[in-house]
Amino acid sequence: QLKDRLYKCHFIKQSKEVCGYPLSIFFIVVNEFCERFSYYGMRAVLVLYFKYFLRWDDDLATSIYHTFVALCYLTPILGAIVADSWLGKFKTIIYLSIVYAIGQVAMAVSAIHDITDTDRDGTPNNMTFHVVLSMVGLFLIALGTGGIKPCVAAFGGDQFGDHQERQRRTFFSVFYLCINGGSLLSTIITPILRAQNCGIYSKQKCYSLAFGVPAALMVVALVVFIVGSGMYYKAKPEGNIMGDVCKCIGFAISNRYKHRSKQYPSREHWMDWAEDKYDKLLIAQIKMVLKVLFLYIPLPMFWTLFDQKGSRWTLQATTMDGNFGAIVIQPDQMQTVNPILILTLVPIMDSVIYPLIKKCGLNFTPLKRMTVGMFLAALAFVCAAVVQIEIDVSRKHLTYFNLTQFLKIFPFLIIIRATFFLQSGQLSCAFSRDFGFGSSYTFFIPSTLSLGSNCQESITGAEDIKPNSVHMALQVPQYFFITAGEVMFSVTGLEFSYSQAPSNMKAVLQAGWLLTVAIGNFIVLIVAEVAKLPKQWTEYVLFASLLLCVCIIFSIMAYFYTYIDPTEIEAKFRRNVGDDDDDKNDKQRKLEMEMMKRDLDRSDDEHYKGKQTKM
Numbered sequence: 001q002l003k004d005r006l007y008k009c010h011f012i013k014q015s016k017e018v019c020g021y022p023l024s025i026f027f028i029v030v031n032e033f034c035e036r037f038s039y040y041g042m043r044a045v046l047v048l049y050f051k052y053f054l055r056w057d058d059d060l061a062t063s064i065y066h067t068f069v070a071l072c073y074l075t076p077i078l079g080a081i082v083a084d085s086w087l088g089k090f091k092t093i094i095y096l097s098i099v100y101a102i103g104q105v106a107m108a109v110s111a112i113h114d115i116t117d118t119d120r121d122g123t124p125n126n127m128t129f130h131v132v133l134s135m136v137g138l139f140l141i142a143l144g145t146g147g148i149k150p151c152v153a154a155f156g157g158d159q160f161g162d163h164q165e166r167q168r169r170t171f172f173s174v175f176y177l178c179i180n181g182g183s184l185l186s187t188i189i190t191p192i193l194r195a196q197n198c199g200i201y202s203k204q205k206c207y208s209l210a211f212g213v214p215a216a217l218m219v220v221a222l223v224v225f226i227v228g229s230g231m232y233y234k235a236k237p238e239g240n241i242m243g244d245v246c247k248c249i250g251f252a253i254s255n256r257y258k259h260r261s262k263q264y265p266s267r268e269h270w271m272d273w274a275e276d277k278y279d280k281l282l283i284a285q286i287k288m289v290l291k292v293l294f295l296y297i298p299l300p301m302f303w304t305l306f307d308q309k310g311s312r313w314t315l316q317a318t319t320m321d322g323n324f325g326a327i328v329i330q331p332d333q334m335q336t337v338n339p340i341l342i343l344t345l346v347p348i349m350d351s352v353i354y355p356l357i358k359k360c361g362l363n364f365t366p367l368k369r370m371t372v373g374m375f376l377a378a379l380a381f382v383c384a385a386v387v388q389i390e391i392d393v394s395r396k397h398l399t400y401f402n403l404t405q406f407l408k409i410f411p412f413l414i415i416i417r418a419t420f421f422l423q424s425g426q427l428s429c430a431f432s433r434d435f436g437f438g439s440s441y442t443f444f445i446p447s448t449l450s451l452g453s454n455c456q457e458s459i460t461g462a463e464d465i466k467p468n469s470v471h472m473a474l475q476v477p478q479y480f481f482i483t484a485g486e487v488m489f490s491v492t493g494l495e496f497s498y499s500q501a502p503s504n505m506k507a508v509l510q511a512g513w514l515l516t517v518a519i520g521n522f523i524v525l526i527v528a529e530v531a532k533l534p535k536q537w538t539e540y541v542l543f544a545s546l547l548l549c550v551c552i553i554f555s556i557m558a559y560f561y562t563y564i565d566p567t568e569i570e571a572k573f574r575r576n577v578g579d580d581d582d583d584k585n586d587k588q589r590k591l592e593m594e595m596m597k598r599d600l601d602r603s604d605d606e607h608y609k610g611k612q613t614k615m
């Protein structure tokens with residue numbers, strides 16, 4: 001470990017810097033931007049791909065969507081284990097990025113309807129092919145995105161020396177902004193691509209392009225990461241820390257069980273039963289981690305609500321009017337409101353709100369912020385329920401209107417003007433109609449119609465589905481509350497997980513934090529399946545109430561939590577061990593240090609000489 005630290009100091013001293021930041025981190029943040037573009041771009045159109053391309057119903061589409069998201073946040077544990085115990089972060093990122101890119105390409109191919117459209121009517125004839133290929137694609141993406149997630153941020157952090165704490169903090173903020181920048185751009189662009197018509201034999205909504213561009217961005221992410229290869233500090237895998245933790249906990253439990261009889265004196269903490277075999281420092285570190293993990297128990301409920309932006313809220317938007325005057329917003333584009341608000345709210349919170357609260361003399365601790373974040377997310381779902389009631393009322397009466405009569409009643413809903421051509425041989429006639437957003441019509445063409453004359457008047461229409469009358473702008477309050485909640489909950493939670501984790505278990509706690517996201521997505525599936533509520537708004541109210549209850553439980557747990565400084569605790573344990581075997585070890589350590597410094601200087605000289613000969 002000492003040798004590694006010396007090597008790292010030496011490496012960082014030698015590496016190129018721009019404005020005090022290692023040049024290598026620019027490749028890492030660009031990689032993160034492209035990767036998040038790829039992930040969120042694909043995710044933005046996913047639920048609509050399920051519904052309109054694979055022709056699944058809303059419930060199945062929502063279930064598979066959340067299973068996929070859950071899987072994306074389960075795999076970080078796998079990535080952390082592979083990186084820490086076997087490949088190291090650099091190789092893990094490279095290999096899993098390749099898997100990820102293959103998955104994105106599979107998704108793009110699965111969305112080409114022409115592949116199985118043998119009768120060329122615009123719909124696939126072998127749906128099984130498309131379903132299987134897209135499921136394989138999603139599995140590979142989940143493996144890739146989740147696997148690299150805990151590695152990329154930690155790998156970025158590794159590029160800084162102990163003296164660059166300020167720069168490292170700034171790096172993490174820029175990293176979060178890159179996540180949201182990538183997410184913002186992709187959630188604007190991929191729905192536009194999806195709305196295009198494309199195809200070889202027949203034109204259909206272009207899901208293949210909407211998945212193809214994220215696939216290309218993932219390839220760019222990989223290439224950018226590889227280009228920076230020579231500049232990175234690559235820490236060696238530290239051994240399977242997760243394995244050590246599990247073994248130590250297992251030993252403590254079994255040892256406690258073996259000594260369950262009253263004749264054995266009890267110990268202060270059940271983990272102390274591992275002292276017979278394991279290092280006291282490791283036990284202290286596990287205790288710190290368990291304390292935080294215990295606090296994590298209620299957290300998945302936040303993610304249960306948060307991640308419904310991409311499913312239920314997008315489906316809700318499909319029943320709303322997206323006409324914003326100059327532009328028409330696609331339902332899946334509404335999700336962009338989240339990263340837009342993140343990019344504005346994070347700086348506002350950090351530089352105005354939090355300092356103001358501090359000035360008022362209030363101690364707004366991380367756990368208090370997270371509690372408020374949960375409350376805001378519950379409020380967002382109350383807003384979603386109110387909007388849903390509005391939609392339900394507006395769509396209640398499905399009546400058949402004469403088109404002209406309908407247009408007289410709702411002239412303000414007119415947003416699309418389409419022209420149809422009827423043709424028979426050389427004769428043709430055209431008629432135009434205006435349509436409301438989300439509406440559906442049947443036109444009656446009289447058999448007596450003579451082509452060549454004006455058919456505008458002769459053709460009448462019946463409205464099958466009324467245009468959406470509730471405006472998508474009404475979703476903005478729910479997006480505002482959920483994003484304000486995210487800033488307070490997620491940004492603070494990430495920082496809290498890092499600051500309360502022992503030095504060698506930062507990655508373990510990051511994986512634990514991401515696990516709460518995975519569990520949250522499973523809860524959506526369970527609640528939606530078990531509750532099976534007939535009205536969507538009642539489901540929103542149910543989720544809001546559940547989060548409110550969890551928020552109260554969390555605030556009680558947070559009240560009893562005492563903040564720690566892991567570095568101080570670890571130093572205390574190291575000092576204690578040092579006191580025990582003092583002088584002998586001290587001399588030995590000094591000697592080792594001297595030898596290593598000499599080794600490094602020598603290798604440095606050789607490196608320098610090598611460079612001179614090459615020149």
Ligand SMILES: CC(C)[C@H](NC(=O)[C@H](C)N)C(=O)O
Nearest residue numbers: 179180183338339342486490
């Ligand atoms: C899951 C994380 C909270 C994070 N997501 C966001 O920041 C969204 C886009 N606001 C991520 O790492 O993707």
